[in-house]
Amino acid sequence: MEKDPNHKPSSADTGSEGIPAPDGPANLIDTDYVIGQDNIVTKSFGVDVDLHGKVFTVSSLLILVFVILTLAFQGDAEPFFNGVRGWLTSNLSWVFLLGGNIFVLLSLVLIFTPLGKVRIGGAEATPDYSYMGWFAMLFAAGMGIGLMFYGVSEPMTHFSTALGGTSVGENGIRTDWAPLGAAAGDEQAAVNLGMAATIFHWGLHPWAAYAIVGLSLAIFAFNKGLPLTMRSVFYPILGERVWGWPGHLIDILAVFATLFGLATSLGLGASQAAAGLNELFGTPNTDTTMVLLIAGITAVALCSIMLGVDKGVQRLSQVNMVLAFLLLAFVILVGPTLAIATGFFTNLGHYLAELPALSNPFGREDANFVQGWTAFYWAWWISWSPFVGMFIARVSRGRTVREFLTAVLLVPTLVSVLWMTSFGGTAIEQYITDGFQGVQDAALELKLFAMLGELPLASITSFIGIVLVIVFFVTSSDSGSLVIDSITAGGKVDAPKPQRVFWAIIEGAIAIALLLGGGLTALQAAAVSTGLPFTLVLLVACYAIIKGLMSEPKAV
Numbered sequence: 001m002e003k004d005p006n007h008k009p010s011s012a013d014t015g016s017e018g019i020p021a022p023d024g025p026a027n028l029i030d031t032d033y034v035i036g037q038d039n040i041v042t043k044s045f046g047v048d049v050d051l052h053g054k055v056f057t058v059s060s061l062l063i064l065v066f067v068i069l070t071l072a073f074q075g076d077a078e079p080f081f082n083g084v085r086g087w088l089t090s091n092l093s094w095v096f097l098l099g100g101n102i103f104v105l106l107s108l109v110l111i112f113t114p115l116g117k118v119r120i121g122g123a124e125a126t127p128d129y130s131y132m133g134w135f136a137m138l139f140a141a142g143m144g145i146g147l148m149f150y151g152v153s154e155p156m157t158h159f160s161t162a163l164g165g166t167s168v169g170e171n172g173i174r175t176d177w178a179p180l181g182a183a184a185g186d187e188q189a190a191v192n193l194g195m196a197a198t199i200f201h202w203g204l205h206p207w208a209a210y211a212i213v214g215l216s217l218a219i220f221a222f223n224k225g226l227p228l229t230m231r232s233v234f235y236p237i238l239g240e241r242v243w244g245w246p247g248h249l250i251d252i253l254a255v256f257a258t259l260f261g262l263a264t265s266l267g268l269g270a271s272q273a274a275a276g277l278n279e280l281f282g283t284p285n286t287d288t289t290m291v292l293l294i295a296g297i298t299a300v301a302l303c304s305i306m307l308g309v310d311k312g313v314q315r316l317s318q319v320n321m322v323l324a325f326l327l328l329a330f331v332i333l334v335g336p337t338l339a340i341a342t343g344f345f346t347n348l349g350h351y352l353a354e355l356p357a358l359s360n361p362f363g364r365e366d367a368n369f370v371q372g373w374t375a376f377y378w379a380w381w382i383s384w385s386p387f388v389g390m391f392i393a394r395v396s397r398g399r400t401v402r403e404f405l406t407a408v409l410l411v412p413t414l415v416s417v418l419w420m421t422s423f424g425g426t427a428i429e430q431y432i433t434d435g436f437q438g439v440q441d442a443a444l445e446l447k448l449f450a451m452l453g454e455l456p457l458a459s460i461t462s463f464i465g466i467v468l469v470i471v472f473f474v475t476s477s478d479s480g481s482l483v484i485d486s487i488t489a490g491g492k493v494d495a496p497k498p499q500r501v502f503w504a505i506i507e508g509a510i511a512i513a514l515l516l517g518g519g520l521t522a523l524q525a526a527a528v529s530t531g532l533p534f535t536l537v538l539l540v541a542c543y544a545i546i547k548g549l550m551s552e553p554k555a556v
Contacts (some may be wrong), residue, residue, distance in 0.1 A: 005396055017220055020121070021225070022122030022222060022225070024124025024125065026123065026553070027223065027329075027552055028225040029224045029226075031226070031235075031240065033240070035226075035227045036050070036227075036489070036492050039053070039490045040052075043215075047498045048496040049496065050489055050492065050495045051489050051490070051499060051501070052121055052489060054248050055248055055251045055487065056489075058248070059252050060435070060488075060506070063256075063506060063510065064506075066510075067509050067513040070337065070513040070516075070522075071516060071517065073093055074516055074517050075527070078518035080277075080509070080518075081514075081517070081518040081526070082521055084528070084529055085521065085528050085529075088532060089376060089528060092370050093361070093370050094361040094362060096374070096379055096532075097359060097360070097374065097378065098374045099378070099382070099535040100381075101205075101211065101361070102542060103205070103208035103212050103330055103538065103542070104204045104208040106208075106545070106546075107204075107208045107211050107212065110215075110402075110405055111401075111405045111406060115549040116400065117401070117402065118401045118549050119399070119400050119401075120219065120223065120397055120398065120399050120400070120401070120404060121222040121223065121397040122222070123553050125397060125398040127398035127399055128395065132318070134395060134396070134399075135337040135407060135411065137391070137392070137394075138392055140243050145266075145268055145269040145472045145476060146202075146268070147202070147419050148269075148272065148414070148465065148472065149272050149448075150202075151419055151423035151424060152439060152448045152450075153400060154201070154420075154424065154429050154448060155194055155198045155425065155427065155428060156431070156439050158179055158198055159193075159194030159424075160194075161177045161178040161179070161182070161194075162183045162189070162190040162194050162197075163182075163183060163184070163185065163187060163190035164178065164184070165178065165182045165183075165184025165185065168340075173367060174366060174367060175368070176368065177368040177369055177372065177373075178369065179193055179194075179196075179358065179369045179373075180369075182356070188300070189304065191432075192346070192347075192350045193348040194424075194428070195440050196350040196351045196353070196358065197358060197369070197373075199347060199417050200351060200355065200358045201377045202413075202419075203413040203417065204413050205359070206378075206381035207412050207413060209378075209389075209538060210381070210384070210385055211389075211394075211404070211408045212385070212389070212541050212542060213230075213385040213386055213388070213538065214389035214391075214393045214404070214408060214431055215405070216541040217229075217232070217389055218393035218396055219545065219548045220232040220235065220531070220548060221236070224548065227492070228393065228394065228486055228493055229390075229486060229490065229491035230253075230254040230386055230390075230537065231247035231248075231250045231491075232491065233543065233544045234540060235248060235544075236547045236548065250537065251487050253530075254386040254487055255484055255487055256535045257382070257384075257386050257530040257531065257533075258384075258386045258387040258480060258483060258484055259506065259510055260526040260527055260529070260530045261387060261531070262384070262387060262476060263514055263527075264383075264506065264524060264527040265384070265473075265476055266294060266473060266508070268445075268508065269297075269469050269470070269473040269476075270294050270511065270515065271515075272469050272538055273469045273473070274289045274290045274293055274446040275446050276446075276465060276469070277289070277466060279446060279459050279462065280449075280459060283534070287515065293470075294511050294512050294515075297470055297473045298505065298508035301477035301478045301504050302474075302501055302504055302505075305481055305500045305501060305504060306497060306501075316474060319471065323468050323471070324468055327461060327465065327468065328418070329425075330461060331426055331536050332422050332455055340425055340426070343425045347417060347421050348414075348417050376524055378535075379531030379535075380445065380524070380527040380531065382534050382538060383527045383528075383531040383534060385534065386487075387484075390483040390487075391483055392408060394493065401549065423448070427447070427451040430451065430454055431475065434454075435529065436452075438450040438453065438454070439451050448465055449465065477504050477507055477508070478504070480504075480507055481500040485499045485500040485503055488503075
């Protein structure tokens with residue numbers, strides 16, 4: 001049951017702590033539930049505690065058991081994780097692809113319909129952050145480490161596999177890793193296909209998953225007065241049962257998805273930072289180095305946590321964005337400038353042209369590409385979606401739905417096209433024009449540094465690259481802790497900081513356990529495992545968004 005849409009709500013209407021009441025007309029959901037009513041609020045050993053007993057206890061105990069078992073059985077962990085990832089991606093890749101397509105279509109439809117006029121936080125709400133501060137946080141939270149890790153390696157890999165053509169095994173199944181039908185022996189066609197495949201993985205689809213979660217959470221928290229937690233999205237379906245065990249299980253799943261999605265990114269960041277330090281300073285590139293990096297950067301993240309969102313996350317995000325765009329500008333100016341400028345439009349065109357074929361979930365012959373690349377990416381993005389979605393919901397109050405979706409979906413996609421064209425295109429140009437094979441031959445985590453090594457000021461730019469990875473690492477850990485703490489605090493956004501400290505430490509512990517237990521394969525398997533059930537959660541969220549928006553007054 002919903003209240004009168006012309007009712008002017010007050011802070012008492014929401015019963016929330018930390019979530020502001022809507023400004024102007026909004027359709028609050030009429031529920032007796034008060035945010036935090038099931039929480040344990042106490043003070044132990046001088047530390048304030050305010051958490052949802054069931055969600056926090058079950059989540060933390062299961063995660064601690066997972067970390068202990070992974071570290072205790074390191075020899076058995078790697079083949080187990082390999083098997084899990086292999087089975088999921090080979091049998092259920094169509095679920096990920098179909099879900100991703102639905103998220104993109106719904107996001108685009110909402111931009112161009114009257115529902116796009118609904119304002120997050122009430123019809124008279126005003127934005128909490130400037131465009132610059134808002135976009136910096138969206139960019140840093142969304143895919144910072146990934147762009148650094150895959151910005152050079154993925155375009156080069158898809159170009160190489162496409163150029164190599166297709167190959168078929170004894171059972172008639174393709175054994176190559178090329179996207180679609182490949183481009184055997186045709187360099188320009190291989191460039192076009194390789195860049196289209198790369199942008200496909202970093203364009204509309206991942207950001208649509210973030211947008212679905214972020215928008216649904218924002219509407220049900222800031223317009224409907226429900227807790228800022230994943231269970232609230234299910235209110236149109238479950239009603240008051242959402243405050244019981246069905247809701248607890250949804251939030252626990254969100255905690256797992258967020259933690260394992262974050263751990264995957266932190267593991268990738270640690271491996272790239274360790275490889276870069278080895279390349280520049282001769283630091284041993286070992287598990288010990290990566291563990292120390294994760295521990296050290298988690299400690300820095302704890303300092304950011306204590307400063308809060310405005311002073312910590314926002315400032316770090318802005319520093320990150322400035323450094324990232326300085327590095328991007330450097331590559332554009334001293335690299336193949338003309339090729340990058342023309343390549344941006346060419347690559348965008350080929351991405352749009354190949355999009356229907358690349359996003360097709362059925363009847364694909366390029367099994368290795370779909371299962372090994374696309375299915376993993378979609379699972380990774382979806383496992384990240386509660387973290388990124390909840391974070392961008394928190395910082396997007398006051399924006400219209402159209403403004404929100406344009407910023408979250410279209411602008412980052414164009415930035416990704418420019419980034420991949422600049423970094424990946426430069427590496428491919430070095431190979432085609434200069435015959436430089438260093439990037440192609442380098443290890444995955446070293447391809448960025450191999451490309452920068454062929455440009456002026458290589459030591460400086462490589463060091464900036466390492467700093468970027470580390471700062472992205474910090475902002476991801478900080479933002480992730482903020483989100484997980486909100487979920488395990490029953491939807492409160494102002495829970496005691498020591499709880500966020502706890503989750504930041506747990507994130508680092510999981511990343512370490514997975515790295516030691518099975519390396520990057522273990523990290524990827526964890527992301528895929530949690531991404532699958534959360535795909536179903538997001539499909540439900542699509543229905544909830546439409547139902548929630550249809551009852552909201554439109555902004556003038």
